[in-house]
Amino acid sequence: DSGVTQTPKHLITATGQRVTLRCSPRSGDLSVYWYQQSLDQGLQFLIQYYNGEERAKGNILERFSAQQFPDLHSELNLSSLELGDSALYFCASSGGGVSEQFFGPGTRLTVL
Amino acid sequence: GQQLNQSPQSMFIQEGEDVSMNCTSSSIFNTWLWYKQDPGEGPVLLIALYKAGELTSNGRLTAQFGITRKDSFLNISASIPSDVGIYFCAGQLSTGANNLFFGTGTRLTVIP
Numbered sequence: 001d002s003g004v005t006q007t008p009k010h011l012i013t014a015t016g017q018r019v020t021l022r023c024s025p026r027s028g029d030l031s032v033y034w035y036q037q038s039l040d041q042g043l044q045f046l047i048q049y050y051n052g053e054e055r056a057k058g059n060i061l062e063r064f065s066a067q068q069f070p071d072l073h074s075e076l077n078l079s080s081l082e083l084g085d086s087a088l089y090f091c092a093s094s095g096g097g098v099s100e101q102f103f104g105p106g107t108r109l110t111v112l
Numbered sequence: 113g114q115q116l117n118q119s120p121q122s123m124f125i126q127e128g129e130d131v132s133m134n135c136t137s138s139s140i141f142n143t144w145l146w147y148k149q150d151p152g153e154g155p156v157l158l159i160a161l162y163k164a165g166e167l168t169s170n171g172r173l174t175a176q177f178g179i180t181r182k183d184s185f186l187n188i189s190a191s192i193p194s195d196v197g198i199y200f201c202a203g204q205l206s207t208g209a210n211n212l213f214f215g216t217g218t219r220l221t222v223i224p
Contacts, residue, residue, distance in 0.1 A: 103154030
């Protein structure tokens with residue numbers, strides 16, 4: 001158990017819909033990272049927040065957005081969903097550098 | 113984004129055999145990391161490498177940071193069934209970089 005929690009574990013929705021994925025970092029970690037993992041692919045970095053502020057952006061679509069709240073939990077919002085958005089979405093947290101990330105168990109999103 | 117090429121893509125080995133896999137890039141990385149992902153779980157950090165030429169072990173696992181800083185290697189000795197999973201390399205371009213680039217993964221199957 002990494003100490004990072006993600007909810008929900010599974011999410012099934014339809015094209016055009018909007019969903020919110022939630023992540024709670026390890027106690028004391030200020031950084032949260034979001035990744036997308038498509039079938040049998042490596043992880044693609046989406047976005048990082050540090051203590052409530054956006055710190056780095058990767059290949060995140062304009063339809064996607066994220067935020068980190070004062071209690072340090074983070075949410076990833078995916079809107080106007082397309083079939084290709086079906087993937088595993090991982091959150092990771094770090095109390096130090098980017099090389100010290102601990103990953104949550106992921107949310108599997110299926111868009112039908 | 114940066115491309116990290118991992119090889120082989122998949123491996124089928126007998127229990128007790130040694131395993132070698134590598135990760136290459138066209139860019140120079142400051143940090144190399146190796147993760148293992150079990151089915152339905154998030155990646156777990158195995159080894160972190162911070163210096164060119166560095167050789168680091170974690171039990172039966174040994175990883176090396178290539179001298180050119182464009183590659184890294186992971187060896188697993190005397191494989192056991194629980195070594196089954198997907199192994200990912202990841203790299204950080206510079207000390208201050210806020211994201212990791214992940215390889216495409218090596219899927220390892222250990223035959224008892």
